[in-house]
Amino acid sequence: MIKSLLNTCLICCSLLTCCAVAQEHTIDIKKFKFTPQQLTIKVGDTVIWQNIEKRQYHNVWFKQLFEQEPEIIFPGENYQLSFDKPGTYPYSCGPHPKMTGTIVVK
Numbered sequence: 001m002i003k004s005l006l007n008t009c010l011i012c013c014s015l016l017t018c019c020a021v022a023q024e025h026t027i028d029i030k031k032f033k034f035t036p037q038q039l040t041i042k043v044g045d046t047v048i049w050q051n052i053e054k055r056q057y058h059n060v061w062f063k064q065l066f067e068q069e070p071e072i073i074f075p076g077e078n079y080q081l082s083f084d085k086p087g088t089y090p091y092s093c094g095p096h097p098k099m100t101g102t103i104v105v106k
């Protein structure tokens, strides 16, 4: 089973396509926390934050990337961002600066 998966991967990697396919990762915003708080992704991947609070709004602010605070994410809403360059990207919630998280892009 594992061997056949490996073979499949080696085959498609040799075409230089499938392994470069961007992935989506989800981070939950709940109880004033980003979960997972730290997430490691690959270049080109997209991160989707979903606010699953009952009634509390938040946002996701990468101060090193954006001068302006981004729009508020209300319960039931999502916010998404793609990362094109490797690095470590800390972020916080504008209205609640104690809420922090980090995206590591490899």
Ligand SMILES: [Cu+2]
Residues within 6 Å of the ligand: 032, 057, 058, 059, 093, 094, 095, 096, 099
């Ligand atoms: Cu918040």
